[in-house]
Amino acid sequence: MSGDADPRTAGERTTSRARLDRGRGALGPALELVHTGRAPTRAVLTAELGVTRATAGAVAAELEALGLIRVDARPGAAAGSQGRPSHRLEIADEGPVALAAQVHADGFRAALVGLGGRIVATAPGCETVDADPAKVLRSVVEAGAELLRTTGRRCVGAGLAVPSAVAEPDGLALNPLHLAWPVGAPVRRTFAECVRDAGITGPAFAGNDVNLAALAEHRHGAGRGARDLLCVATGHRGVGGALVLDGRLHTGSSGLALEVGHLTVNPEGRPCHCGSRGCLDVEADPLALLVEAGREPGPEVSLLQQANDLLRTQYGDPAVRRAAEALIDRLGLGLAGLVNILNPDRIILGGLHRTLLDADAHRLRAVVADRSLWGQSGGVPILPCTLDHNSLVGAAELAWQPVLDDPLGALAA
Known part of the structure; x- marks a missing residue:
């Protein structure tokens, strides 16, 4: 031959x-x-x-x-x-993980998140946030690095969720109002440096916490199957929003879309940090509920936990019920305006707003239907977020995305 x-x-x-x-x-x-x-x-x-x-x-x-x-x-x-x-x-049970980090007004937390949005391990959250972003990010990354050492898992990258709009392409935190961080703090670059200094492999990303919560819920939670998904949520302070269009997170031309916290829902209401008055950010967040109900916020636990506990344990109190109804009406006004503009096929609510929905879903849905054109034409489903720590899971999604785009290339790097 x-x-x-x-x-x-x-x-x-x-x-x-x-x-x-x-x-x-x-x-x-x-x-x-x-x-x-x-x-x-x-x-x-x-x-x-x-x-x-x-x-x-x-x-x-x-x-x-x-x-x-x-x-x-x-x-x-x-x-x-x-x-x-x-x-x-x-x-795979013992597969790679992403390091996820979240910073909010009442502390920070680190976690390891595998494929499927599964949280593999978490580090206890810190209860204070320093005014120096680098110090905070160094601490949360060190907590994540310890989780990686303990579990022995391979890390594909790291993602950070912050309670601020994150401007693209430079990854600057433009309005970290409740953190006392400087406006324009370079959170992505600082986070990436901390990740690299800790010896953690893979790329590092940063994004707004509610954007990342929406991304996680769309892939793994209450938003699965929605084409145009609107997410509105309270963090520990303030109100944020996010939009997923045709399966992709919509962040606008420079990462600043859906700053819903600054919709005016009570023209004669409280002064807002943005310089306006009566914004959703200060009229429908945990502090607003406590003040409306005549409760003095305490230092023992986060404002979000205090507000949720108040609704769940004392909703029969007339003052608490009136406060809840006032917040529901303001939230409903904001959602109705967003429905008119965006015409989503589903709305999901997180944080305190999820608890308000649980307390009186009929009232909230009625306000949205009565005040929105598309609501009157048939209604938009309004559902609670279902994932625990959805901003952490969403932060991990940022780190997983290069692997989802090119598994061989990302894991060979």
Whole structure:
């Protein structure tokens, strides 16, 4: 036999190489499907990707080899189902993690978050926030680094959630009003330096806490399946908003979209930090509820916890009920205006607003329906956020995104 390659072997190699190339191109989309729970089996993965069973099997095997997912070795079918049983696809139990950090008015917290939005470990939160951003970020990163040492997990990167608009492309915190940080603090650069100094591998990102909460809820929580999702939430102080359009977080031309806290909902109301009066930020946050109910805020626990506890344990008190109704009406006015402008297909509420929804969902939905054009045409579902620590999970999503975009490239780096 001559030294020339056999034509059939060459053809088979070409076919195999083409299949491999297609499979590599499908790795990211496949991982995102498993990550968001939309491909629980290899059969669903095949259908969602629009590829052959062989290609889907090769893709799943490659993701398993990367330590990202686990493929059930013995496929099974549900009782009464027909057709070939399919392999289940699950997140790898001991797979890589992202370091997530959150800073808010009453402290900070670090966590390790795996694929699927699963929080693997958390560090106890600090209860005070220094006026120096670098000092705070160094502390929260050190807490995260200790978690990584303890668990021995591989880290793909780090994400930070802050209660401020984060301007792009420089990652500047433009309005950290409740942190006493300087306006324009370079939080992304400072966070990245702290991550690098701690010996943590992977890129570092930063974003607004409510934006990141919306991203997490859209992928893993109450926003799953929504096309145009509006999220409005109270942090420990103030009110924030976020919008997911066609599955992507909408941050505007420079990261500053959806500053809903500065919608006027009570023209004769409290002075706002922005210089206006009666903004949602000061009329529907935890401090506003406590003041409205005639309660003196205490130093023992966060304002958010104090406000939530008041609603959950003393809602029968007439003063508390009146305060809650006042906040619900103001929140409803703000939501109605946003519905008229944005026409979302779902609204989710977090923080104190979730508790207000639990307290009197009928009143809030009625205000939105009565005051909004689209609400009157059929109503917009208003639901509570469902994830614990959704801003932390969203911060981790920033770090996971390069892996979702290109698993082989990101993990080989």
